[in-house]
Amino acid sequence: MEIKIIKPKVFIESRFNSEQILKNLERYGRVCYKSENKITSDSAREFLAKILKSGHESVIEHEKITVRIICDRGVTHEIVRHRIGSYSQESTRYCNYKSRGIKVIKPFFFTDKKKYKIWLKAIRSCAIAYNKLIELGATPQEARSVLPNSLKTEIIVTYNLREWKYFFKLRCSRKAHPQMREIAISLLQKFKNRIPVIFDDFIITEDKSLSYPFYIK
Ligand SMILES: Cc1cc2nc3c(=O)[nH]c(=O)nc-3n(C[C@H](O)[C@H](O)[C@H](O)COP(=O)(O)OP(=O)(O)OC[C@H]3O[C@@H](n4cnc5c(N)ncnc54)[C@H](O)[C@@H]3O)c2cc1C
Numbered sequence: 001m002e003i004k005i006i007k008p009k010v011f012i013e014s015r016f017n018s019e020q021i022l023k024n025l026e027r028y029g030r031v032c033y034k035s036e037n038k039i040t041s042d043s044a045r046e047f048l049a050k051i052l053k054s055g056h057e058s059v060i061e062h063e064k065i066t067v068r069i070i071c072d073r074g075v076t077h078e079i080v081r082h083r084i085g086s087y088s089q090e091s092t093r094y095c096n097y098k099s100r101g102i103k104v105i106k107p108f109f110f111t112d113k114k115k116y117k118i119w120l121k122a123i124r125s126c127a128i129a130y131n132k133l134i135e136l137g138a139t140p141q142e143a144r145s146v147l148p149n150s151l152k153t154e155i156i157v158t159y160n161l162r163e164w165k166y167f168f169k170l171r172c173s174r175k176a177h178p179q180m181r182e183i184a185i186s187l188l189q190k191f192k193n194r195i196p197v198i199f200d201d202f203i204i205t206e207d208k209s210l211s212y213p214f215y216i217k
Pocket of ligand 1 (some may be wrong): 082
């Protein structure tokens with residue numbers, strides 16, 4: 001029986017032009033001050049930086065971004081606690097992992113061989129139990145009772161930009177679970193690369209004493 005052990009991954013699904021996002025947000029935000037006459041070809045960045053600094057964050061709720069996250073079920077259980085968003089997640093009720101094969105996410109912190117072996121043994125026994133239950137006629141939604149937290153899952157997440165900022169603030173913090181930080185920091189880096197200004201206040205910082213050595217202040 002083959003178990004695939006994979007690494008987590010994140011992708012930005014939305015197709016967007018970041019300059020257009022900034023221009024839209026400026027157009028919406030300037031309604032508050034009736035200062036639309038001040039819009040120029042390059043006024044959006046400064047305007048948005050100013051309103052974010054002042055805490056007038058509701059303006060950035062008008063634009064949303066959708067991402068795809070491949071991680072374990074433990075991490076998605078935390079992600080879906082964020083209520084100002086929309087989710088579509090691979091279902092353990094409908095997917096039959098006996099026919100498609102069981103995939104799990106490697107917990108990067110088990111670098112010690114003994115710990116890794118214990119984890120792998122537990123995963124194998126879950127997979128054996130799952131397959132036996134299916135062979136005995138259990139449905140996937142019944143057999144899932146024995147699937148581990150490390151099971152690979154895929155989730156589509158849509159948040160508006162304000163909720164993304166809030167998500168990164170909580171989930172890139174050194175207090176967040178290391179596997180959550182692993183995916184949140186990687187997403188934040190992609191957001192910072194693609195969208196100017198909005199995420200500039202988040203500085204990704206290295207701390208080698210952490211099992212996942214990056215966090216935001
Ligand atoms: C380090 C860490 C440890 C955690 N530990 C635990 C734990 O041990 N057990 C546990 O159960 N959870 C835990 N959580 C989850 C946490 O309690 C929240 O459920 C999760 O972070 C989502 O945050 P939120 O509810 O603030 O945000 P969202 O649901 O994203 O909402 C955003 C904001 O909208 C507002 N809002 C949303 N819904 C309401 C509402 N109904 N009423 C009023 N205001 C609302 C709030 O201001 C909220 O901050 C932990 C989270 C972190 C980051």
